[in-house]
Amino acid sequence: MAAPQIVMQARGLVKRYGQVTALDGADFELRAGEILAVIGDNGAGKSSLIKALSGATIPDEGEILLDGRPVHFRNPMEARREGIECCYQDLAVAPAMTIAENLFLGRELRREGVLGNLLRMLDKKKMLEIAVERMADLKVGIRSMTQAVETLSGGQRQCVAVARAAAFARHVVILDEPTAALGVKEGNMVLELIRRVRDKGLPVILISHNMPHVFEIADRIHVARLGRRAAVLNPKRISMSDTVAVMTGAMKPEDIPADCLA
């Protein structure tokens, strides 16, 4: 069996905030075409890890490799240029703006010719067309891309946020708690969408506290603990309660049966 292709990798990441060490030599590995869940207690270093991978923070030490090539993101824009799209919990959308505007926020298209070059006029028609096409691609069933995001239900809103990341990512999609604060039905709607994103061939990093959701959808589970990677687990082999035990430290990484690791 050929070794799995590694899309994104991090080695020995360290991040300190004053006296607090948020990342203490964390490793990370994302394979092509997988959904990798990242779980961990509060303060385990999972948000610092995600921030480092998405350019929202600069690690003090360690290296990040994208397709085996070292990258140094100084801000989220640079990560985006490399095709890494991130969707943050509760913070992903501008409610009073339309769905199409939200999809294109920060990557607006200008008109051709004088109107675009001189007056910097936006090509709203083209952005709308692409928005309709990309959302149809992801099978997000929302009738009008010109309605304000605040007119949508919580689940639909979250779908827009996920689609925002997925529609433009070429490399990696990072989702931070996409199903938090959603009802069962709406949560499932978002999980379905995440599966479709993976099936399009994009690897997904999913940060979640919701164990049933993690076990339902993840191909592998990265457990963060005390600023490091405690283990990478196979959700098809290990139980939910053992996973929580690894996460809280009740089960030592060396005590995990070898076939449960991934």
Added chain:
Amino acid sequence: MSTVKDRLPPLSQLGPFIALAVACTVFGLTTDNFFTAANFSLILQQVMVVGVIAIGQTLIVLTAGIDLSCGMLMALGSIVMTKVAQDFGLPTPLAILLGIGATTLFGLLNGLLVTRIKLPPFIVTLGTMNVAFAITQLYSSAQTVTEVPEGMTWLGNTFELAGNPVAYGVVLMVALYLATWFWLRDTASGRHVYAVGNNPEATRLIGIPTDRVLLGVYVLAGLFYGIASLLSVARTGVGDPNGGQTENLDAITAVVLGGTSLFGGRGVVLGTLAGAIVVGVLRNGLTLMGVSSVYQVLITGILVIVAVTVDQLSRKGGR
């Protein structure tokens, strides 16, 4: 299915036009001279200073901020431009540029304090309001500057349009509104102003330099106040160190009446123009009715509260 209700702008955006219609009807019925071309020409001239200040104020309110210094900066600008022309005999264009430069610099100061030190705009501009007022008084020795070069009052002149007098300054005001409207509506940087007001954290995480957007908004607002300084000199023919006091609140009133949400991220700059005209019509109509200016202040105050209430209720209901 999209219904007619979906297509109608929300109540907060129709508000200024409803208020305008009501005010015009009342004044048209109760006074003789209200519905005359000459009177409307006068109202627009009275509105042009507040109108241009209110453009800058709209930009700041769209980012969920507020600028309490707007009127005082306008007064500072008009004192600087008239005084340097009078005292040093500087050429008029240079004097105008210095005046506009002073207000723009204060805009930059407001912006830096808001973005770098992360102070609330309310407190920052409360401070700069007083600083600007004091500088204006000190620099002018609290004296009105009466020697104003002709070039500085040109915008107050009128030309005939279909037999009605129109001030050049009014044309400038309308042009500035249209330009700002286009910028906010049809360019990426304009949309980013809305995004920052809507959800600053998301906008930052998306990778838009939110601090640069905010700083730009405050500087631009300062520039608009400077242009308003010139219009004020043109309209009154003097540099008035005590100017800007009614304009300060009237500009905020115009923005709020115009349907821009104080919570940021929602509003249309053309609504502000309507709001400014409502304020102008009220002041003019009440004067024609012989109502004392204290009642004008009273009515403006009540109007602001009503407008803010509509904003708050429509925000809750629109969830």
